[in-house]
Amino acid sequence: MFEDRRPPGEYGSADLPVRPALRHELNPDGTLTVHPPQHCPRRHAVTDSGTFSWVAALRLHSLLCHRCRDDGHADHQWALIDPAYEQTDAEEATGAGLELVAVPPDEAAGPGRIELHLDGHPVGAATLAVCTADRLGVLEHVQVDGQVRRRGYGRVLALAAFSRLDWFTDVPDWMRGDHRVRALRAVQRGVGYRWTTTLIEDTPEARGFAEWLPLPKVGEPRYCQHMLDAAARLTP
Ligand SMILES: [Zn+2]
Ligand SMILES: [Zn+2]
Numbered sequence: 400m401f402e403d404r405r406p407p408g409e410y411g412s413a414d415l416p417v418r419p420a421l422r423h424e425l426n427p428d429g430t431l432t433v434h435p436p437q438h439c440p441r442r443h444a445v446t447d448s449g450t451f452s453w454v455a456a457l458r459l460h461s462l463l464c465h466r467c468r469d470d471g472h473a474d475h476q477w478a479l480i481d482p483a484y485e486q487t488d489a490e491e492a493t494g495a496g497l498e499l500v501a502v503p504p505d506e507a508a509g510p511g512r513i514e515l516h517l518d519g520h521p522v523g524a525a526t527l528a529v530c531t532a533d534r535l536g537v538l539e540h541v542q543v544d545g546q547v548r549r550r551g552y553g554r555v556l557a558l559a560a561f562s563r564l565d566w567f568t569d570v571p572d573w574m575r576g577d578h579r580v581r582a583l584r585a586v587q588r589g590v591g592y593r594w595t596t597t598l599i600e601d602t603p604e605a606r607g608f609a610e611w612l613p614l615p616k617v618g619e620p621r622y623c624q625h626m627l628d629a630a631a632r633l634t635p
Contacts, residue, residue, distance in 0.1 A: 413456035413517070417497065417551045418477040419558045421460065423484040436479065439464035441472070454478050458496025482555050483562030486513065494519030499559050503566040507531065508625035509633060510539060511566055513559045515552055522547045525556040528630075529564055529592075533623040536564065538596040541608070553608055561613070564592055595621040 420436035437445055439462060445451075448466040453459075459478040467475035478497070486499040497517055504511035508530040515523040523543035529536045538560050543552045598618040599609040609617045622630075 412454070414550065415454060415457065415461060415476060415478045416474060416549070417459070417480055417555055419480055419482045419555050420462070420477070421479040421481040423481050436462060439467055440477070441467055443467060456496065480555055482559035486559060486563070492516060492519070499555070501563065501566070504528070504629070506629050506632070507566065508623070509629035513556060513563060515556055517547070523552045523556055525560040527560040527563065528622070528626045529566070530623045530625045531564070532625060534592045535621060535623050536561070536592050536594040537620045537622060537626065538594060539620070540597065554611065557612060561594055593621070595619055
């Protein structure tokens with residue numbers, strides 16, 4: 400599906416915007432199906448005018464829309480990521496390209512972190528608390544470094560957080576699937592979680608982000624007792 404057609408000199412930029420437009424589906428038999436986007440953000444059909452390629456600098460696939468490019472749009476190529484599937488942990492991070500690195504909390508309902516690394520250096524992070532008992536999640540903060548803004552990193556981090564429903568996906572070693580497949584299983588188990596978020600700062604950029612968030616409203620976090628207890632144990 401992602402055949403490698405690379406016109407020389409056209410790809411490889413590390414500052415491409417990133418779209419969370421890739422989706423991995425876990426089939427009942429344990430195999431994965433990859434769903435690439437069908438359209439560019441301007442709704443041009445990929446079958447007519449899109450080219451998938453590999454961006455070595457980010458270690459991600461990308462979509463180039465020839466119609467957007469021919470129409471003179473500066474943004475006509477986007478790196479693609481599946482924020483639910485393409486997460487790793489600190490031990491398994493490669494330190495190359497763009498990586499979502501999950502940093503679990505010390506205890507289950509405590510505040511954990513998903514960092515976005517560019518060549519091994521953190522450039523943004525989402526902090527969140529999830530409770531599997533109450534099926535609640537609170538997205539507490541999304542931060543992206545100033546020099547890498549306007550690349551869609553904040554959205555990728557928020558969606559990575561919303562897919563993170565279980566920090567500790569302990570399963571027997573013999574179970575089929577790597578840790579990312581186990582994370583997908585957690586996503587499936589997590590259908591029906593309720594997510595809330597803390598107040599978003601009052602800047603035009605932050606307001607736009609808040610409007611985009613797939614939540615009924617922002618600024619009214621709903622913590623359960625497990626989260627409050629875990630947070631209280633953190634502060635001596
Ligand atoms: Zn297009
Ligand atoms: Zn709870």
